[in-house]
Structures are given as C-alpha cells and as structure tokens.
Amino acid sequence: MNTKPLLRPLFATTVLATFTFSAPVMAEGVVAGTLIENTATATYEDGEGEKTVDSNTVTVTVDELLDVTVTSLDGGPVGTAPGQAVLSYEVTNQGNGPEAFTLIADPAVAGNDFDTVVELIAIDTNGNGVYDDGVDEILTGPETTPELAADEAVTVFVVVTVPGDANDTEVSQVELRADAVTGTGAPGDTFAGAGVGGVDAIVGTTGASAIANGSLVIGLITVDLTKAVSVVDPFGGTGAVPGSVATFTISAEVVGDGSLDALVITDAIPADTTYVAGSLALDGNPLTDADGDDAGSASDAAGISVDIGTVNGGDTYEVTFDVTID
Amino acid sequence: MKTFAKIIAAPLLIASASLGVPALAQETPSVVVSGDVKQVEVSTNADGEEVTNLVDIDLTVPGTRLVFRTNYENTTSEVIRNFTLTNPMHPSVRLAPDADEDLTVSVDGGDTWGSLSSLSVTEEDGSTRTATHADVTHVRWTIAEIPAGGSGQVQMPAVIR
Incomplete structure (x- = not known):
C-alpha cells in the first residue's frame, strides 16, 4: 500500500498536538501592573536597649512590554489543489500584559510561483487545531485576535483560494503578520499610560509585530x-x-x-x-x-x-x- | 469551613505584627532608615565605553535592573551597636547575578543566613542543590557600630523577573 497519503495527515496531527501542549507553558515574566514594594527593617541597640525600625516603603510598578511571535504550525508546505486551502499559524503574546493583536494576511510574498486569494482569517475557537467551517470564529475587519493573556497563544487559520491556473509542484507562501493593538514600533518606543491599568506600554525586542510564512505546494495528483x-x-x-x-x-x-x-x-x-x-x-x-x-x-x-x-x-x-x- | 477560617486567620496575624512595628518606630528612632529605588541605565559614553548610571524609575519591565538603596543615619550622640538591616526580596524580583558575592543572604525566608555559595535549596523531591541568585528571599547587612551622627548606605541590586 502506498502509505504516503496516510502518513502525512498523521504527521501533521502530531506536529499540531505538540504545539497545542506547549502553548500553556508560562514563560517567566512579571505581569504588567505588578507593584514591587520594598521595606527594609533595621534592628539595633542604643542606650535604652534593642530597637526595631522600618524604612519607608518604595514601590515600582511594572510596565507593560509589547511583544509577539507568530509561527507557522504546518510543519512544511501544505499539499493542495486549486480551490480552498487552509494554513495554520500560532500567535503568542510574548509580552507581560493582556494584549490583542491585529492580523494581516498577505498572499503576495516575493518568490511565489502564484498568489492565492485570502478568503478569511479564523480563530481556532474549539482548540482542535483544525479549521472547522461554521464552528471556528471568522474574524471581521480589522481582523483582531481576542485579548491574549501574557504568554497565551492562539491558533489562527488563514483560508485561501488557490487559483485554477496553478501548476503541479508550484509553491506559494502566505504571510501572516500580528501587530499589537496598543501599538508597534522600534524596541523601546513607549505609549504612555496605554498599558494594563494605565501603566506605560513599551515596545519590546520584537517591535510588537511579528510575521510568519505558511507555505502551499500544488500536488495535483x-x-x-x-x-x-x-x-x-x-x-x-x-x-x-x-x-x-x-x-x-x-x-x-x-x-x-x-x-x-x-x-x-x-x-x-x-x-x-x-x-x-x-x-x-x-x-x-x-x-x-x-x-x-x-x-x-x-x-x-x-x-x-x-x-x-x-x-x-x-x-x-x-x-x-x-x-x-x- | 475550618480551612477557610485558617486562611483568614493567617493574614490577620501578619497584619497585626506589621502594625506593631511602626508603633515602636514612632518613638523618635535613634537611627533613621530611609529607602529609595533606582533603575540601572546602561549607556555608551563618548569613548564608546559602556557606562552604567542609576536613574529615577521610568519604564520597568521584566529584565529591568533595579537597585534598592537604604540609607541609615544615627541621629543621636551615642554609639549605635549591632545594627542589622534586613531587606526582603520581593517575589517579582531576583538578586542581580553580579551582586556582591559576600552579601549575607537567606534563601529560606530568613531562617538561615550566609553567603549565597554557602547555602543550598531543598527541592520538592527531597534533593538539594546549590542556591542561586533567584532563590534569595532576604539580604542582610550587619554593622557592629555606627558612631554618633554616623550614616551610610547599603544597596541591593535586583532584576525584575
């Protein structure tokens, strides 16, 4: 039996499962808005005996870091034929506060043998790693993820139409970009008071914007x-x-x-x-x-x-x- | 319900304990202790060398380096003896990796003290390992005598987790 058609879907499932399990892992990072308070205590002996005295309390409020990563979940080019094809991505809030991300799918990536037409962007509402028409929430423009907690990840589907004139073995990439809703910019750029609870938001090393390419390959047969x-x-x-x-x-x-x-x-x-x-x-x-x-x-x-x-x-x-x- | 009552009782005890301390302190302390916190700013000078400065708190995010400073001053005309200053490490920060190796620290909430390299941590599975900067719960300084009118400052470098 030619097992390739069977093995591929199995492999894809394994890859998806790995990512799904890794998603809840929390990176260390103090949540934005946390108050770091510090009071020193001294004990000493003066002429009257042992005394204790506290210092004043100093407080540092942790600001909100805006960072995001996007990865393709497909583990390789998705085999497809003219018609509908689905690409899977994972968007992770790498910041330390709750943040939503605007999603922009670009099917015109340099080097493409052909360009697809983006039909919709959907969120994996039921968390099964597979696009379910009528179940998974289709985002309306401007397509924006739900607010993700710090370190939370969400699976995003980009559904495209492959043109009828695409030829066998031709490859096309679709770029998905996620931009922090609070703002993007150069690392270190700040948005005063725009963070959670009114703290300042600061753009992190990712520029609060990230892209990943998903890839399609035409397998006509x-x-x-x-x-x-x-x-x-x-x-x-x-x-x-x-x-x-x-x-x-x-x-x-x-x-x-x-x-x-x-x-x-x-x-x-x-x-x-x-x-x-x-x-x-x-x-x-x-x-x-x-x-x-x-x-x-x-x-x-x-x-x-x-x-x-x-x-x-x-x-x-x-x-x-x-x-x-x- | 018993468990619930216990949980409530614990914070109450702590609260009453901490209320007690300022009450003592209010009788014109012989030593005035005051703290502040700065953040570490690394910049490059005209010669291209990295310079670290302590600046007022501006933007603080995970990874930001802070320095908690505590000033003490003997306001009396007498010598103060056995001055011990204890600074707790907030759970959201860890001791900076380049902190003075000879600092006296605790990794168990203040029960045992020593230099970091002399302390160990017992894991949940019963195994022990050498303590690291991230394990430090308290830093302590001991000054045998502060002369009349004497003052000084101690610093605790930390990094936001």
Missing part, C-alpha cells in the same frame, strides 16, 4: 486509499469465526489532474488468517499469486502486491483478496 472488509461465515452468516472467509477490498482513487508513475498497492495478510490462493484480483480480473508473471503477487508471508503502474487523475482501482480466519 494524490491517491486516496480506502479499505473495506466483508465476512462470510461457514453457516451463511457474517460472523468472524474460524473458517469464515473475509474479503478485503482496497479502493484507490487518483485525485487531481496529471499523472502519477509506478503506483503499487501492497497490504499484509492479517495475523491469524490465511490467504485464499488465487483470490487476488484487480478490478474484478484475477491475478496470479506468483511474482513476476503479471501485475499481482500474493502469499501469507509477503502479503499482496499489485503494480498498477502509471495512473491518471480521476482513475479508480479496486484490489480484492480473500483470507480465511484460522
């Missing part, structure tokens, strides 16, 4: 594999008992335009079952179990293999084989 099984038991029913015959059907659908070379579908014979000799077939046409005489081969040890060869977008294939339950 992919293979969708689905596997089904039906069981017939020795008594005419469908129970999976010793002696039952299970028929596996692997359906391959070639999606997209163009062609793909050397498509080979392989599968293992499940444990505690035995391959039924001569049962391998492609689209209903029997294939021999021997290797080398035709497109198919099958054995308990090696499993089944069907070499379909060059395939074209829109093609569908169906591989079937039987096993008996030991």
Whole structure:
C-alpha cells in the first residue's frame, strides 16, 4: 500500500498536538501592573536597649512590554489543489500584559510561483487545531485576535483560494503578520499610560509585530486509499469465526489532474488468517499469486502486491483478496 | 469551613505584627532608615565605553535592573551597636547575578543566613542543590557600630523577573 497519503495527515496531527501542549507553558515574566514594594527593617541597640525600625516603603510598578511571535504550525508546505486551502499559524503574546493583536494576511510574498486569494482569517475557537467551517470564529475587519493573556497563544487559520491556473509542484507562501493593538514600533518606543491599568506600554525586542510564512505546494495528483472488509461465515452468516472467509477490498482513487508513475498497492495478510490462493484480483480480473508473471503477487508471508503502474487523475482501482480466519 | 477560617486567620496575624512595628518606630528612632529605588541605565559614553548610571524609575519591565538603596543615619550622640538591616526580596524580583558575592543572604525566608555559595535549596523531591541568585528571599547587612551622627548606605541590586 502506498502509505504516503496516510502518513502525512498523521504527521501533521502530531506536529499540531505538540504545539497545542506547549502553548500553556508560562514563560517567566512579571505581569504588567505588578507593584514591587520594598521595606527594609533595621534592628539595633542604643542606650535604652534593642530597637526595631522600618524604612519607608518604595514601590515600582511594572510596565507593560509589547511583544509577539507568530509561527507557522504546518510543519512544511501544505499539499493542495486549486480551490480552498487552509494554513495554520500560532500567535503568542510574548509580552507581560493582556494584549490583542491585529492580523494581516498577505498572499503576495516575493518568490511565489502564484498568489492565492485570502478568503478569511479564523480563530481556532474549539482548540482542535483544525479549521472547522461554521464552528471556528471568522474574524471581521480589522481582523483582531481576542485579548491574549501574557504568554497565551492562539491558533489562527488563514483560508485561501488557490487559483485554477496553478501548476503541479508550484509553491506559494502566505504571510501572516500580528501587530499589537496598543501599538508597534522600534524596541523601546513607549505609549504612555496605554498599558494594563494605565501603566506605560513599551515596545519590546520584537517591535510588537511579528510575521510568519505558511507555505502551499500544488500536488495535483494524490491517491486516496480506502479499505473495506466483508465476512462470510461457514453457516451463511457474517460472523468472524474460524473458517469464515473475509474479503478485503482496497479502493484507490487518483485525485487531481496529471499523472502519477509506478503506483503499487501492497497490504499484509492479517495475523491469524490465511490467504485464499488465487483470490487476488484487480478490478474484478484475477491475478496470479506468483511474482513476476503479471501485475499481482500474493502469499501469507509477503502479503499482496499489485503494480498498477502509471495512473491518471480521476482513475479508480479496486484490489480484492480473500483470507480465511484460522 | 475550618480551612477557610485558617486562611483568614493567617493574614490577620501578619497584619497585626506589621502594625506593631511602626508603633515602636514612632518613638523618635535613634537611627533613621530611609529607602529609595533606582533603575540601572546602561549607556555608551563618548569613548564608546559602556557606562552604567542609576536613574529615577521610568519604564520597568521584566529584565529591568533595579537597585534598592537604604540609607541609615544615627541621629543621636551615642554609639549605635549591632545594627542589622534586613531587606526582603520581593517575589517579582531576583538578586542581580553580579551582586556582591559576600552579601549575607537567606534563601529560606530568613531562617538561615550566609553567603549565597554557602547555602543550598531543598527541592520538592527531597534533593538539594546549590542556591542561586533567584532563590534569595532576604539580604542582610550587619554593622557592629555606627558612631554618633554616623550614616551610610547599603544597596541591593535586583532584576525584575
């Protein structure tokens, strides 16, 4: 079985999960508005005996630092075809106070083979890392995140339309920029009284603005594999008992335009079952179990293999084989 | 409800304790203790060298370096003995990494004292490690005698966490 189409989504899920778990980790950083108070205490002996005296209390109010980072959550170019595509980003408030961020998606990144059209920017409202149409909140202009607490991160989706004239293997990037609503500027720039609780806000090392690029690659052709099984038991029913015959059907659908070379579908014979000799077939046409005489081969040890060869977008294939339950 | 009552009781005790101190201090203390705080500003001089200055508090964010200064003055005509000044480290700051190594500090809320390198911290799992600047809870200075009319200043450098 060509496992690539299966592995990719799995990998993507793992990457997303890692980021989701890392998000709540709090960096050290005193929250804006914190009062740092200090009173020294002295003890001493004078002519009358031991005395204690306090100093006055000095207070420092911590100002608000404006910092933000944006990262792409896709872990690599997202394979897509003309039509809708979704890019995922994470926006993290690296400052020490609550802050919202204006989001600007730019599909015209230098070096793009083609440019997409940005349809919408959405927040991962249900936190599952996947854009859910009708569930995740679509932001309206000016697109702005909810207020994020210090060190809080939010997943942002940019939904784009890939033009119909994009060619296979062409790449396009989409830039997402996040700007602190309080203001951006050079590190050290200040916004008097604009921080939480009226403290001053000061632009941090990120300039209170950050960008990240998400990337799309046109893969006009992919293979969708689905596997089904039906069981017939020795008594005419469908129970999976010793002696039952299970028929596996692997359906391959070639999606997209163009062609793909050397498509080979392989599968293992499940444990505690035995391959039924001569049962391998492609689209209903029997294939021999021997290797080398035709497109198919099958054995308990090696499993089944069907070499379909060059395939074209829109093609569908169906591989079937039987096993008996030991 | 018991737990709740205990929680309330604890701050009350602290409050009454701290109220008691100023009451003592009000009878014209022999030593006047006053504090201020400055922030450290690093600039480059005409020769291109880095110069650190203590300036009034302006913008303070995590990482800002502060210096808590305490002035003391013996206002009497007598010698003051065994003058001990204790400065607590606010949880939002840590002792600056370049603080004087010989400072007498505590990492356990003031129970034990010593130079930082002589102290250790017990982790939750029971293991111990050498104390670091971030562990310091108090700094203490001891001055055996302040002559009549004598005065001085001590400084505690800190960094906002």
